[in-house]
Amino acid sequence: MxxxxxxxxxxxxxxxxxxxxxxxxxxxxxxxxxxxxxxxxxxxxxxxxxxxxxxNSLAQSLHRTRSMTVGVLSTDSFGRFAFPIIEALEERLAEHGIAIFMCNATDDPAREKQHLDQLLGKRIDGLIVTGRRMDKRPPVAVPGQSMPVIYVFSQADDPEALCLLPDDYGGAMQAVQHLIGIGRKRIAHITGPETFEAVTLRHRGYRDALAAAGLTEIEGYYRRGKWSEAWGREAVAALFDGEGDLPDALFCGNDQIARGATDALRERGIAVPGAVAVVGFDNWDVMTRAARPPLSSIDMNLRELGRLAGERLIAMIAGERRKGVERLHCSLVVRQSSDPTQS
The missing domain is CATH 1.10.260.40 (lambda repressor-like DNA-binding domains)
Structure with a gap:
């Protein structure tokens, strides 16, 4: 053409x-x-x-037998994680002429059931369930189990369910390998509550990356708290105002923690990345680009996750059966907070 x-x-x-x-x-x-x-x-x-x-023949068969609509049931009232997923999902489904109905349940089981009943009343062809955290949740009760359901950035406590998630473990490995690669050896890990599966997986990736490089996790370098800037500042105070060897890098469990940590380091006159390199997680532009210096971060590739959900759902509507957990790779985005050329 x-x-x-x-x-x-x-x-x-x-x-x-x-x-x-x-x-x-x-x-x-x-x-x-x-x-x-x-x-x-x-x-x-x-x-x-x-x-x-x-x-294609798939699209034609879908048009002959389906309503050409799917439902999205979300518990992410802020949309921080759900919106990029849904945006890409909608684009992928639109290529096949499929529209979506979106409902926000805000972690309210009664509201979720009400929304589900409404979606089923519209004779949707499939359902996407997403949320603001990836820990296991009860499966959505779909009568007859004949309609395809996919959990995206969410997990059902059901071995027969299909769940699409970012690779938290692999993302943590990338972050720590990057810090080791720029010469850092005393790497602390500041993260969120241990009740989150993501915290456990990222901590495991942190430890395994250290071990692969012949390094060990230094006692007191693993700090758990809240997903907040305030906790990042508090953790830096605990790490840098005490006695003993000081970290030369911080791997933070999310970008809010990382931004709070860089602010606290700057207030103490500790140069970032010269004295301490910092890497966050989520690659949330609101945090990473506004931080001083701009934050390196692990991108969970949420749009790619949304497109994958669309592809899987189209195939399942056409009759394909899938189950289990699929984890999509994460990507490291290097900015000034861990760029060795900025030291």
Whole structure:
């Protein structure tokens, strides 16, 4: 094709954009259903022909037998983790003409049941369950177990469920390996409450990365507290105002802790990253870019997790069976707080 905007295989989104209509309208036109003006239908078909678009057999079978809607049930009232997942999920499903209904249960079982009943009443084809933490929760009670359900950034206490999660252990390994790679040997770990599975997995990754480099966890260097900037400042006070060897690096369990820690280090006249390098977790722009210096952090690739959820759900709606826990790789984003060239 000569059009540089479409260098890859055209999707229904491309067709809709070319025809100047919504994805839903393009889907109706291409599948010859719904009430559309003849002019609109012909414009969509012409756009599809220009782009070389061919609907795949999966999409066609879905349109013949399904409502083309899925539900999203979230307990993340702030949207910090859910929104990037849902945004990418919606984009992926829209490529197949599937729309979503989103409900926020805010950790209220009664409200969750009410939302679930409403979603089931809309005859959704599948359900995504997500939240603000990844610890196990009771499975959603779907009558008959015939509808596909996927837990994303959430886990069901059910071996038959499919759960998609970031690789907390691997992300922690990356963070500590990076700090070791820039020459740091006394690496402290400041993190959140041990009741979170993520805290346990990240601590394990921290210890294993140290061990692989021939280092050991120094007594007193593992600090657990709250997911807050205040705890980051408090932990730095405990680590740097006492006696004994001082850390030359901090691996923090989230970016809020890391930002509080860097503020506390700066107040003590301790240079970051010159004297102490700092790496956080989550890669939350609100924290990482506003910190002084900007924070290196582990990105959980939430958008990629959302797209994977869309792919898995499409396949399961078509009849594929999946279960178990899939962990998606995390990525290290290096910024000034652990960049050796800034020392």
């Amino acid at each position: 000569d059009d540089d905007r479409y260098p890859l295989r055209a999707t229904i989104r491309d067709v809709a954009e070319r025809a100047g209509v919504s994805i839903g309208t393009a889907s109706k036109a291409l599948n010859d259903n719904g009430r559309l003006k003849t002019e609109t239908r012909e414009r969509v078909i012409a756009a599809a022909q220009e782009l070389g678009f061919r609907p």
